[in-house]
Amino acid sequence: MIGLWVPSFLRPDYTWPRPIQPAICETTPDLPPIPGKTRRRLYGIFHEVLYRLSGCYCSWFDIPFDANIVQLPFGLVLKWTSRTSIEEAAAMQMARAAGMPVPKVLSCGEHPYAPFNRFFSILMTRLPGTALDNSADPLHVELEDPWLLELRECITSMRNWSSPYTRNICSVIGTSLRSPRVPNHIMGPFKNEEELHDYLLSPASGHGFTSTAEYIEVLAQANELRKYSHRITFAHGDFKAHNILIGDDGHLSGFLDWESAGWYPEYWDFTTAMRYGKSSWWSQVVLWIGGDKYDRELACDIALNSLTVDSYIAF
Incomplete structure (x- = not known):
């Protein structure tokens, strides 16, 4: 009624x-x-x-x-x-x-x-629009609606933005970053990647590994990230399927949840989205948008996650 x-x-x-x-x-x-x-x-x-x-x-x-x-x-x-x-x-x-x-x-x-x-x-x-839903289906780029190209344009464009701050890994206003993948879900700001990596690895633990040798091997893999230098670019920070809305016409109608956004190393959005595997439909989307350039960083990030997940999963 x-x-x-x-x-x-x-x-x-x-x-x-x-x-x-x-x-x-x-x-x-x-x-x-x-x-x-x-x-x-x-x-x-x-x-x-x-x-x-x-x-x-x-x-x-x-x-x-x-x-x-x-x-x-x-x-x-x-x-x-x-x-x-x-x-x-x-x-x-x-x-x-x-x-x-x-x-x-x-x-x-x-x-x-x-x-x-x-x-x-x-x-x-x-x-308006409906949130994307991740699945185990394969991605067929040629069959997708215009939203896919539009989303890539959004990500590609904001990756050209540059941080105006001296401590250039930080929020949009130069303060701490909020991230679901660190203890207490807050970190920084950091002057450079070295400071960021020190912080990310600080809660590393051997808990959950079957042997000390396995722990040392995974820790070495995570530390490989220190060998690579990256631009600092703007990132959404929580680049997940459910934060993307698609309209009835197939166009991108919403890009939501900017609570983790800020200035990060250029790989951050991609590896954060793909760290649980490349097989899902959404991971294939992220690979197509540009994540395929960060295979080395992804391997390091997966190792980092296995070392530190206990420090933030309960929050």
Whole structure:
């Protein structure tokens, strides 16, 4: 009955399309202005009101209430998790300014006394499309819709951006990086790759290996990464299939979840996406986009993961 009289802009499937631009900017976009603390606190109060209203809204439309991705009318969502940050909001604004189909950031809220480390929230537009689903199927590039070429253009273009910071492995605003693959899911900033590699290998453990010899062999493989020098480029940081939305027309309609974005060694997005094997459909996508150039780094990254997974998997 609700559907007979509720305006479309109030429905939970209402979206604000952001078509991918004809050409993605290949030069580093300007850093967006960062709202001051007072403004963030005021928006935080407003976001808390929206959070409470969302419970009624979801009940009205009989949809599940998600405390992390809060559904709202007018094609809006409120992201409020322990990982949401001002760095994510800035990264989204940069990517959108470059022409990528990224949600529009409307406001950033700060919650200094919130429980469970939920200190920051972002109010943004809802984009249309369906998230990609990884599988064991083979990739047939010639049969895929235009989204595949468009995604490659996004990744290729932002890899031409360069870090403006002296400690150039860092977030978009020069602060620590958030990554699901390190202890406490936060690291840096780092001046160079050597500092990054020291940190990544610091929690290495022989736990789970059948012998000391095996541990030493895998550790040597991980340390091979130190032999290679890389450009520092902009990376999404969590380049996974479920963060990509495809519209009904087959075009790229959304590029989501920029919480780990920042300045990394050029291999980072690719090896992070492929470190659990090349056989899946998504790994084949990443290989085609450019991951095939980093076979050596991937072998090192797989070894690194086996040495350090115990240090971050519980977080």
